[in-house]
Amino acid sequence: MVQSASSTKIFVHAPALVNPDRSTKAPGTTPTSDENAFDGAISEQVTTDGAMDLTRDEREVLDGSRGEIPRKLLLTMVRFGAAMDAERLVPVEGPGHLVIPESKPGVGARTEFLEALVDAGVRAALPFTADPATILNETLSDLTDEQREQLARAYPMEVRYREALTKLGLRDAGGLTCTPWFEEVANRPSYGQVVAWAESSAVVYANSVIGARTHRNPGIIDLISNVVGKTPLAGLLTDEGRRANWLVEVEAAGPINGQVLGYIVGREVGDGIPWVTGLADMLEGGEHQASGKFLRDFGTNASVGGGVGLFHVEGVTVEAKRYGRRLIRDDARRLAIDAGEIESVGASLRADRPVEELRPNKVLLGCPHLTYDQLCAWTDAVESGLARAGRDRLAVETVFVAAPDVVSRFRAEHPGFAALALAGGHVGSFCLEAFMQDPILAPACVVTNSNKLRYYSRNVYMLDDEALLRVMVAGNTEGAAAPSTGASPGTFSEGRA
Amino acid sequence: MPHIRGRAVIGGEIAAPAAVSRVGFNPFASFCDQFDGGIDTAVCGDPQNPELFDEPLTGRVVLAPFCVGSTSAGPCWERIAELGLAPAGLLLPGDVDPLTAGGLILADVWLDAPIVCVDRLGPDLLDRIETGDELRVGRDGVVAW
Numbered sequence: 113m114v115q116s117a118s119s120t121k122i123f124v125h126a127p128a129l130v131n132p133d134r135s136t137k138a139p140g141t142t143p144t145s146d147e148n149a150f151d152g153a154i155s156e157q158v159t160t161d162g163a164m165d166l167t168r169d170e171r172e173v174l175d176g177s178r179g180e181i182p183r184k185l186l187l188t189m190v191r192f193g194a195a196m197d198a199e200r201l202v203p204v205e206g207p208g209h210l211v212i213p214e215s216k217p218g219v220g221a222r223t224e225f226l227e228a229l230v231d232a233g234v235r236a237a238l239p240f241t242a243d244p245a246t247i248l249n250e251t252l253s254d255l256t257d258e259q260r261e262q263l264a265r266a267y268p269m270e271v272r273y274r275e276a277l278t279k280l281g282l283r284d285a286g287g288l289t290c291t292p293w294f295e296e297v298a299n300r301p302s303y304g305q306v307v308a309w310a311e312s313s314a315v316v317y318a319n320s321v322i323g324a325r326t327h328r329n330p331g332i333i334d335l336i337s338n339v340v341g342k343t344p345l346a347g348l349l350t351d352e353g354r355r356a357n358w359l360v361e362v363e364a365a366g367p368i369n370g371q372v373l374g375y376i377v378g379r380e381v382g383d384g385i386p387w388v389t390g391l392a393d394m395l396e397g398g399e400h401q402a403s404g405k406f407l408r409d410f411g412t413n414a415s416v417g418g419g420v421g422l423f424h425v426e427g428v429t430v431e432a433k434r435y436g437r438r439l440i441r442d443d444a445r446r447l448a449i450d451a452g453e454i455e456s457v458g459a460s461l462r463a464d465r466p467v468e469e470l471r472p473n474k475v476l477l478g479c480p481h482l483t484y485d486q487l488c489a490w491t492d493a494v495e496s497g498l499a500r501a502g503r504d505r506l507a508v509e510t511v512f513v514a515a516p517d518v519v520s521r522f523r524a525e526h527p528g529f530a531a532l533a534l535a536g537g538h539v540g541s542f543c544l545e546a547f548m549q550d551p552i553l554a555p556a557c558v559v560t561n562s563n564k565l566r567y568y569s570r571n572v573y574m575l576d577d578e579a580l581l582r583v584m585v586a587g588n589t590e591g592a593a594a595p596s597t598g599a600s601p602g603t604f605s606e607g608r609a
Numbered sequence: 610m611p612h613i614r615g616r617a618v619i620g621g622e623i624a625a626p627a628a629v630s631r632v633g634f635n636p637f638a639s640f641c642d643q644f645d646g647g648i649d650t651a652v653c654g655d656p657q658n659p660e661l662f663d664e665p666l667t668g669r670v671v672l673a674p675f676c677v678g679s680t681s682a683g684p685c686w687e688r689i690a691e692l693g694l695a696p697a698g699l700l701l702p703g704d705v706d707p708l709t710a711g712g713l714i715l716a717d718v719w720l721d722a723p724i725v726c727v728d729r730l731g732p733d734l735l736d737r738i739e740t741g742d743e744l745r746v747g748r749d750g751v752v753a754w
Contacts, residue, residue, distance in 0.1 A: 188718050195618050195710035211680045218644030218688035219681060225719065310680040330683030330711035347707070382633075382675065383706060419677060419706065549641070568679075 164193060165200040181232035185340050192333055193344030201342040202349065204308050206301040206324070207283070208240035208338035209292045211310035212331040214546070215273035216246075216266070221332050223269040226276035229339065236281030236338040241292040241299045243311050244481070244513070244543035245285070246270065247553065255553075262552045280339060288541065289515030290314060291481040293322065296517035301326075303430060306349060308337030312421075313480045313564070316411035319422040321404075323430040325349045328383075328421040348422055354431065356387035356424055356440045363390060364451035370409030371563045372458040373449065377410075378417025380447050385422050386414070387440050392427030403428065405483075412480055416564050461563055463573035470573055471588045472559040475580055478513035479544040479565040484521055487514055487539070491528040493577075497585040498535060506536040507587030516541045548572060559583055611737070612753035615730035618705050619713050620748040621723050625697040627742045627754070628669040629735060630661050633677035634699075636712065639666065640689045651694035660740070670698040670725075670744050672735060676709040686712025690722040698725035698746055702734040727752060 166174070174190070176183045193201055212220040247255075248263055248270060274282075283299070290311050292299035301307045301324035309315050309326040310333075318324040327348055329337060337343045347353040358381045362373065368391070377386050395403040407425070414420035424432040424439055431439060463470060477490065490512060498504060514522070519539055523529050532539065544562070548554050548569035558565075558572045561580055566572045575583065638655035650668075653661040661671075676682070676699075686709070689695045695716070699709070705728040717723040727750045738744070738754060745753045 184718055188714055191714045191718065192707070192711055195705055195714070196707060212684060216644070217691075218641065218685050220684060222687075222691070310683075312679050315680070327707050328680060330708040330715075331681050332683040332687065332715050333707075333711035334680070334683075382677075415679075419708075 164190065164198060166190070170201065179232060181228060181234065185229075185234070185336050186342075188333070188336050189340050189342055189344065193346065196327075196344050196346035198344030198346035200345050202306060202345045204238070204306060204337060204341050204343055206305045206307040207238040207299050208236065208307060208334060209299060209309040209311060209314050209318075210240055210242040210282075210331070210334045210338070212335065213242040213244060213277070213288055213543075214246045214267070215269040216546075219331075219546070220273065221335065223273045223276065225332075226273065226280060230276050230279045234280065234339045236335075237341050238338070239281050239283035239287075240335075240338050241283055241287035241289065241297065242277070243288065243290050244541055244546070245274075245288045247540075247542040247547055247550075250538075250540045250542050259552055263550075266550075266552060280335065286515070286517040286520070289481050289518075290543070291483075291515055291518075293317065294481075294483060294515055294518060296484065296521050297515050298517075306343065308334055308343045310334035312415035312419075313408075313412040315421055316415045316423065317408055319348060319354075320411055320424065320429055321407050325354075328415075328419070354385065354422060354439070356385045357381075357444050358384045358386040358447060359440055359444045360386045360388045360447045360449065361390060362388060362449050364449070364454055366394075366451075368394060368406075368454060369458055370406035371413045372454055372461065374410035374413030374420075375417040375461070375563055376449055376453065376457050377423070377447075378414035378420050381414075381418055381420065383419035383421065384445075385424070386420065386447075387424045387426065387432070387437075387444070389426045391425050395425070395428050398425075398428040398433075405486075408480070413563055416567050461566065461574050463559065463575055465573075467559070467575075467579070467583055467588050470557050470559070472508060472557045472573070472583060474555045474558045475508055475510040475584055476513075476544045476547070476558050476560045476565065476572075477511065477562070477580070479560065479562040481518070481541075482512060482514040484514070484518050487512060487518065487522045488526050488528070491522075491526060491532050491537075493581055494535065494537060494584060495528055495531055497581050501585050503585060504535060506584050508583055509536065509538070510584045511538045511540060511544075513540050513542060513544055545569065610753050612751055613730050613734070613737070615700070615727040615750045615752065617725075617727055617748060617750035618710060619717050619723050619726040620750075621698075621725040622746065622748055623670065623697045623725050624743065624745045625668055625670045627738050627740055627744050628661055628664055628666060628671050628696070629738060629740045630658055630671065630673040631735065632658055632660070632673070633675050634658070634661070634671060634673035635678045636676065636682050636689070636709070637678045637685045640685055640694075643692075643694060644688050646692045646694070648694070651689060651692075666696050667694045668697050670700060670746065671696045672700045672738055674702060674735060676701075676706055678708065680708060682708040683712045683715055686724065687715045687720065690716035690724055691720055693722075695722070695724045698727070698744075700730055700734065700738075700744075700746075700752060701726070701728040702730050702732050704728055 173186045303323040310329045639653045642654045
């Protein structure tokens with residue numbers, strides 16, 4: 113029997129925009145002997161021995177008086193908090209973002225689990241967004257009937273899964289993107305707001321550029337946090353936990369590729385919090401047109417190369433501007449990065465063979481999803497490139513992906529949309545990473561400008577934007593992979609974020 | 610018998626051989642090829658892990674300096690536990706990260722399939738234990754070999 117969420121009082125959701133006291137014990141505090149064990153049985157004792165402060169309402173839920181599903185949901189959060197030395201749970205103040213949009217085992221949640229939550233009347237108080245959907249509903253021109261049949265067999269639970277996720281609070285299909293904070297999608301937390309997000313690139317952007325506060329939540333925990341309406345007060349949610357433990361000094365003039373720099377920083381600092389100097393002039397204090405893209409690229413790749421969930425850029429990011437160097441811990445480790453290292457690492461990420469040898473059969477752009485401005489810039493570039501070459505069709509199938517709401521705006525507002533489609537360009541909203549990891553779909557050889565896609569996939573090669581355009585227009589011609597001079601972020605990839 | 614004590618994040622008593630990684634353990638890269646099941650033993654599929662690549666992991670105790678990977682770690686740990694293919698345990702020198710902790714807690718609470726995890730075992734953990742050492746882990750977070 114499915115109960116409506118509104119009729120079942122399982123969790124007492126806090127109102128939005130609550131501003132809890134964020135003072136807490138410092139991360140890294142040496143645990144006492146009493147804190148040194150909290151396995152399943154002991155964690156239940158947490159509710160009574162005061163090691164983690166719980167409200168009367170929370171204790172009632174953990175007692176099981178509101179049912180087994182609510183008890184397990186809250187127990188999961190309490191144990192998750194105990195693992196992080198949280199002193200208590202605090203309300204989630206804004207809509208969540210989830211990393212589990214699809215039913216594939218090991219990638220999404222178990223469908224039966226979602227349906228059990230629905231049957232128990234559980235629902236997030238605030239509608240959430242989630243990562244891009246599967247490719248099932250896309251119309252890639254070269255997808256064969258056999259592949260479609262294989263996909264249907266590989267995702268037998270997809271319809272039930274989506275229905276359950278919707279009943280649990282998924283906002284709508286427009287909210288299926290890895291860039292929920294874009295203005296078209298409008299899941300953008302406010303400064304200081306506590307949210308429960310997953311998706312590494314979204315988490316690091318929300319924490320660093322927006323100044324919201326979220327853990328780097330694993331999938332399923334993201335959902336549970338949002339239906340419970342609580343998240344542990346620890347780590348990145350605390351003032352102390354947001355202080356930098358790395359001082360990264362960048363000594364390089366001129367344009368710096370945010371992907372390359374972020375990747376270097378991530379590899380060095382792991383899951384640390386870097387304070388980065390030497391970028392304020394280039395980014396004009398965050399006011400430069402390309403600064404949004406730079407910060408997005410930097411954060412995404414810092415989380416790819418390591419596990420960075422928050423970074424500060426001196427004179428640029430919001431908390432760095434507000435608090436200055438007080439945010440750097442006294443024991444912060446130092447790291448210097450010069451132009452030579454950026455150049456050599458950048459070269460190592462680019463394709464190591466010429467395009468005529470790679471013979472790519474697809475160009476994939478949009479990992480993470482493209483902005484509206486990027487879609488427009490690429491469309492204009494393709495149109496001009498085809499005109500210059502005297503062609504009317506792209507030589508290599510090219511896919512651009514962006515949030516569904518961004519694509520809708522692009523269709524409605526940009527005159528080049530129809531021409532791009534006629535030329536063979538595909539504009540979609542699926543996840544390129546999932547596409548490349550699916551053995552049914554993965555093309556033989558792909559070129560892209562995304563280091564994240566390259567890192568998580570096989571047979572994916574990085575080119576710069578000018579080289580990609582040559583591949584799209586002219587195909588696998590000699591010299592198409594030659595890198596452009598300098599470490600420019602690329603002509604067509606700039607735009608607001 | 611040498612022993613060290615850490616914090617039991619997921620408590621339990623196990624006796625199993627060690628599998629030591631010198632690089633960050635990436636659960637998704639290690640297990641993603643095996644989510645369909647139908648096998649008896651999960652083998653590490655992460656080519657970027659030179660010590661564990663192609664090594665069987667099911668039923669062993671994985672030791673690593675830390676875990677790495679994306680926020681998909683939660684479903685990954687839960688799935689490999691659901692299939693009965695998970696390592697018996699995970700030992701870490703420092704604090705367990707939220708991604709790993711969340712995945713292990715999900716497997717324990719929702720599947721009753723605990724993967725024993727002890728963290729804060731000290732920076733010299735990986736110098737003291739070698740692959741193949743027979744380990745005993747107690748509910749109190751004591752590791753002996």
